[in-house]
Amino acid sequence: YIFYTDWMWTSFVVFSISQSTMPAVGAIYYMLFTGVPGTATYYAIIMTIYTWVAKGAWFALGYPYDFIVVPVWIPSAMLLDLTYWATRRNKHAAIIIGGTLVGLSFPLFNMVNLLLVRDPLEVAFKYPRPTLPAYMTPTEPQVGKFYNSP
Numbered sequence: 001y002i003f004y005t006d007w008m009w010t011s012f013v014v015f016s017i018s019q020s021t022m023p024a025v026g027a028i029y030y031m032l033f034t035g036v037p038g039t040a041t042y043y044a045i046i047m048t049i050y051t052w053v054a055k056g057a058w059f060a061l062g063y064p065y066d067f068i069v070v071p072v073w074i075p076s077a078m079l080l081d082l083t084y085w086a087t088r089r090n091k092h093a094a095i096i097i098g099g100t101l102v103g104l105s106f107p108l109f110n111m112v113n114l115l116l117v118r119d120p121l122e123v124a125f126k127y128p129r130p131t132l133p134a135y136m137t138p139t140e141p142q143v144g145k146f147y148n149s150p
Contacts, residue, residue, distance in 0.1 A: 012107070012114070015071075020106035023047065023077050024099050031084060032091060040084075040102075044077035064126075066117050072109035076102045 027040035048070060055068040083098035 012111070016107040016110065017103075019071050019073070019110075020076060020102050023073055024080060024102045027077070027080060028095050028098070031094065040077035040080040040098075041074065044073035047071075047073055069113060069117055071106075072113050073106070075109055076106040079105055 023040050023043040026043050030036065030039045051068065051070045055065075055070060058068050059065055079101040080098040083101060084094050087093040087097060
């Protein structure tokens with residue numbers, strides 16, 4: 001949450017690229033080397049289940065239920081599988097069209113998903129960063145304190 005509120009646009013772009021790449025690359029790799037389509041939705045369901053487990057774990061630790069936002073992988077993965085089916089004779093078309101559909105649809109689905117989360121700043125202040133250990137605490141630069149110092 002803190003990262004998202006401090007660097008909202010940057011984190012959304014990085015998140016979108018990485019999270020849409022995961023099922024697309026995995027599914028396309030699988031299709032190219034096995035010739036079996038229909039696996040993107042499988043990857044998306046597995047990742048969604050893992051994220052729900054993580055969400056439950058954080059909730060058990062006392063964080064609010066919407067502290068972990070589950071990405072909306074499944075609709076984009078279904079578009080990719082639909083592309084497989086539509087271009088089954090041309091794997092390159094499946095990669096280009098399917099990858100484009102995933103890359104464009106995933107950020108849209110997740111923008112809606114993130115807009116529905118209750119005020120991220122409020123949550124960020126209620127659940128602040130854990131304090132850093134002493135050896136990692138930044139110190140103020142001592143500039144101009146000693147005129148003879150290099």
